Amino acid sequence: MQTQIPVIVTFISGILIMALFFIPREPFTQIEQLTSRWYIIISGFALLLGIDSLILYHWRKIKRRDKDAVYSLILIISFFIALFWGIWAWYAYGGPFISNSSYLWLFQNIYLPLDATMFSILGFFIASASYRAFRARNLESSLLLISAAIVMMGRVPFGGSIFIPFFFVFMIVAGSYFLYIATKYTGFNAIFRYFLAILFLSLGIGVFFYSELLSQFIPSLSNWIMQYPNTAGQRAIILGLTLGSIAFSLRIIFGIERGYIR
Amino acid sequence: MLFVVFNTPLPAESLVVKVENNKVILNWKHPKVPILKYEIYRASDNFSKEEPELIGQTNENYFIDTLVRANVNYSYLVRAYVNDTTYTDTDWSNVVLVKIEIQEKKPWFDIRKLPVLVFLIIFGGLFFFFYYSSRLGNVPYIRKIAGLEAIDDAVGRATEMGRPIIYTTGIGALSDPAIIGGIAILKYVAKRVAGYGIDLIVPNNDPLIMLASREAVKEGYTESGRPDLYKEENIMFLTTQQFGFAAGFNGIVVREKPGAAFYQGYFYAESLLMAETSYNVGSINIAGTTAVTQLPFFIVSCDYTLIGEELYAASAYLSKNPSEIGTIKSEDIAKVLLIVFIIIGAILATTSSFGVFTELKDLYFNLFKVGGE
Numbered sequence: 001m002q003t004q005i006p007v008i009v010t011f012i013s014g015i016l017i018m019a020l021f022f023i024p025r026e027p028f029t030q031i032e033q034l035t036s037r038w039y040i041i042i043s044g045f046a047l048l049l050g051i052d053s054l055i056l057y058h059w060r061k062i063k064r065r066d067k068d069a070v071y072s073l074i075l076i077i078s079f080f081i082a083l084f085w086g087i088w089a090w091y092a093y094g095g096p097f098i099s100n101s102s103y104l105w106l107f108q109n110i111y112l113p114l115d116a117t118m119f120s121i122l123g124f125f126i127a128s129a130s131y132r133a134f135r136a137r138n139l140e141s142s143l144l145l146i147s148a149a150i151v152m153m154g155r156v157p158f159g160g161s162i163f164i165p166f167f168f169v170f171m172i173v174a175g176s177y178f179l180y181i182a183t184k185y186t187g188f189n190a191i192f193r194y195f196l197a198i199l200f201l202s203l204g205i206g207v208f209f210y211s212e213l214l215s216q217f218i219p220s221l222s223n224w225i226m227q228y229p230n231t232a233g234q235r236a237i238i239l240g241l242t243l244g245s246i247a248f249s250l251r252i253i254f255g256i257e258r259g260y261i262r
Numbered sequence: 263m264l265f266v267v268f269n270t271p272l273p274a275e276s277l278v279v280k281v282e283n284n285k286v287i288l289n290w291k292h293p294k295v296p297i298l299k300y301e302i303y304r305a306s307d308n309f310s311k312e313e314p315e316l317i318g319q320t321n322e323n324y325f326i327d328t329l330v331r332a333n334v335n336y337s338y339l340v341r342a343y344v345n346d347t348t349y350t351d352t353d354w355s356n357v358v359l360v361k362i363e364i365q366e367k368k369p370w371f372d373i374r375k376l377p378v379l380v381f382l383i384i385f386g387g388l389f390f391f392f393y394y395s396s397r398l399g400n401v402p403y404i405r406k407i408a409g410l411e412a413i414d415d416a417v418g419r420a421t422e423m424g425r426p427i428i429y430t431t432g433i434g435a436l437s438d439p440a441i442i443g444g445i446a447i448l449k450y451v452a453k454r455v456a457g458y459g460i461d462l463i464v465p466n467n468d469p470l471i472m473l474a475s476r477e478a479v480k481e482g483y484t485e486s487g488r489p490d491l492y493k494e495e496n497i498m499f500l501t502t503q504q505f506g507f508a509a510g511f512n513g514i515v516v517r518e519k520p521g522a523a524f525y526q527g528y529f530y531a532e533s534l535l536m537a538e539t540s541y542n543v544g545s546i547n548i549a550g551t552t553a554v555t556q557l558p559f560f561i562v563s564c565d566y567t568l569i570g571e572e573l574y575a576a577s578a579y580l581s582k583n584p585s586e587i588g589t590i591k592s593e594d595i596a597k598v599l600l601i602v603f604i605i606i607g608a609i610l611a612t613t614s615s616f617g618v619f620t621e622l623k624d625l626y627f628n629l630f631k632v633g634g635e
Contacts, residue, residue: 022379024372039437043470050469050499057498068517099299100346118505122531125538125563133562234554237570239600241552243385243593244571248439250389251589257446257577 007255014253055079082106147225154222160215164207167214171204279338279355286327286358290340293350297321301341301349306334311354314339330360377632384599388592396588404587409548409566410579413447413524416546417454420521426461427451428520428540430511431527432551433504436470439574440552444527445471445478446577447550451524452482456491460521464497465514467507472499508532512539525549525564526573529556537563550576603630 017035020028058072066072089096089103096103134145153159153166175197182193207214251257277290288302302325303314317327330336335357343349396402420427429451431444448464455462462479466472476497483492500510512535515523523540525533525547533556537547541563549560550568560567568576571593578586607626614623 018382022372022375023370024368025370026368039435043468046469046473047502048469050466050472050502053469053472053495053499054501057495060495071513114509115503115505118509118535119531122535125534126559129534129538129559129562237554237557240571240593240597241554241574243596243600244574245439245552246382246385247389247589247593248443248574250386251578251586252439252442256393256586256589 003258007258011253011255014249018253147229150218151222151225154219154225159222160218163218164211164215167207168204171200171207175200175204277338277340277352277355279358281358281360284330284332284360286330286336286338286360288325288327288338288340288355290323290352292323293342295344298343298345300325301343302327303339303341305337305339305354311337311339332360335359375632377630385592385596388595389589392588392591392595393585394588396584396591399584401584401587402591404575404579404590407568407572407576407579409550409568409572410447410576412546412548412566413451413580414454416522416524416548417451417458417460419546421458421460423521424460425521425545426463426518427455427522427524428463428465428511428515428518428545429524429526430465430536431471431475432525432529433467433507433532434471434528435468436474438528440528441471443552443573443576444550445474447524447526447573447580448475449478449482450577450580452479453486456483456486456488459488459491461493461496463514463518463520465500465507465511466498467500467502467504469499472497504530504532505535508535511536515539515543515545519543520545522546522548525551525560526568526576527551529553529560531556534559534563 013035017032020032023029055076058075061072062069062076085103085106086096089098089101093101093103095101097107098104130148133141134148135141153163156162178193178197178200182190182197185193248257277288279286279288281287299319299321300323301319302317304317304327305311305314309315317329318325325340327336327338336359337357338355340352341349342351392402417427429448431441431448434441436442452462464472464475464479466475476494479497480489480492480494483489500507511532515536516539520540520543523537523545525537526549529551530553533549533551533553537549537560540547547564548566548568549564550573551557551560552570552573554570557567557569561569575590575593578590607630610619610623610626614620
């Protein structure tokens with residue numbers, strides 16, 4: 001019974017919502033909105049459980065005098081300051097987010113900068129993650145590195161102009177590297193590396209002869225990568241996702257998939 | 263009640279009031295002096311012009327009154343404030359009446375959505391065909407999914423290191439299939455963790471997901487025969503705010519230094535913040551999401567990533583239940599059908615650009631249009 005009732009409720013709700021998509025007639029069009037409101041109301045009550053969980057978790061840490069209990073203490077103090085300040089702002093100004101409310105000051109000068117700080121840290125994490133991802137260890141990661149470099153240069157202001165010196169330095173360094181290591185090999189391996197060295201050095205020097213053409217070419221190439229290979233890849237994933245999502249929903253609606261309940 | 267003080271700014275000019283779609287739309291011009299705010303007053307059958315009703319305030323030069331009743335006369339006045347005490351009023355607007363719009367009775371079926379219904383019937387047919395076929399013993403082969411195979415290794419590694427495991431379903435609502443998929447994997451992870459006796463920490467950003475996670479973890483521990491090891495306090499709510507949640511999660515990761523971190527659900531910009539932090543403390547990261555924009559971040563920062571539909575297939579894969587596995591086959595067949603449709607469309611689009619099969623192309627493309635788009 002404990003599993004049957006949720007499965008029956010899920011089945012009826014799922015079929016109803018699916019049918020509503022096809023019925024444009026009143027009052028059916030409003031049922032979806034109505035169920036969304038129910039969800040919001042239930043979430044509102046559930047938030048009390050969430051707050052209870054949060055406070056109890058940190059209160060236990062303080063009681064046990066855990067190593068990092070001071071953070072828990074700060075959290076509980078901040079929580080109650082924000083709560084009572086908000087209630088008081090409601091009483092004093094008619095709402096916490098009214099233009100002259102002091103709570104709005106708290107929100108704009110403490111909460112928003114903290115939120116923005118967390119978001120801006122993302123820039124550093126992207127740099128460190130990109131460094132790991134773009135190491136040319138094999139063919140795939142080399143292709144990723146090259147396409148990422150083109151897209152990045154094509155998308156930033158003056159990217160086309162930056163490309164010329166960047167390409168020159170890269171090709172000269174790469175050409176010199178292959179020239180250096182070619183001396184350590186013999187036979188075909190040496191010839192192949194000499195070939196690569198000459199190719200890179202020639203391309204590096206040749207870039208100056210076609211600088212104007214190349215500076216326009218990079219933004220176009222960047223757009224092409226984003227519009228075609230990237231969009232194609234994303235659409236393939238979205239297609240699979242959509243089918244997966246429908247199959248998963250059918251499994252849940254018909255009670256085949258019960259992993260989420262007891 | 264309404265009066266104009268000395269030294270007032272120029273009034274908010276040319277108040278225009280009109281009724282559209284059962285709403286009253288007010289427009290006026292900004293005065294030539296900076297305005298702190300506008301207050302909108304409304305007179306009706308219940309509120310006289312001497313004691314009007316304050317219905318809202320704005321900084322823009324328009325206001326939409328949605329809280330109107332049918333067949334009631336309304337008149338409006340806009341008060342422009344230069345500062346907290348100095349203001350000026352427009353004249354009262356003309357009287358407007360909101361009439362009930364009698365809507366034409368709509369049909370019982372939206373014919374524009376017929377292609378969706380046809381696709382749903384075809385897909386539903388495939389789904390149930392493979393479901394019953396699997397139940398009769400024709401269980402299809404499913405390739406190994408590295409991310410799911412690695413769960414046991416990750417749990418074992420965390421046990422050897424004597425560190426806890428952290429698991430999050432990300433940011434989303436319980437109605438999101440990706441979150442439900444994440445909770446199903448959580449139950450499997452809980453089963454594995456229970457066998458080794460290490461802590462499983464599950465921070466949540468939604469209280470309803472927290473409750474569902476608690477149930478799943480408790481069930482996992484019970485199925486493993488170790489309900490005594492279940493710690494409810496380890497499945498906690500942090501905050502509904504995106505970056506607040508990321509900060510809280512990262513705080514736990516830095517303090518507890520988990521041996522394995524699982525990201526299975528729906529994520530936004532916080533994905534990389536969290537995955538990089540757990541990478542930096544030496545966790546093995548296993549991610550899975552249906553958020554296409556976040557997949558690249560997980561791929562670069564995690565050891566294993568379930569891409570898109572793999573997350574939906576995970577619970578069937580882990581349960582090893584033949585009837586569940588069978589339904590995955592229907593996705594593959596539907597995918598092949600879609601690929602065929604796309605190829606035919608591409609050929610027709612190409613040939614029609616040369617003036618060949620133009621009508622056929624239009625007919626074919628119209629077959630797939632939903633809602634006239």
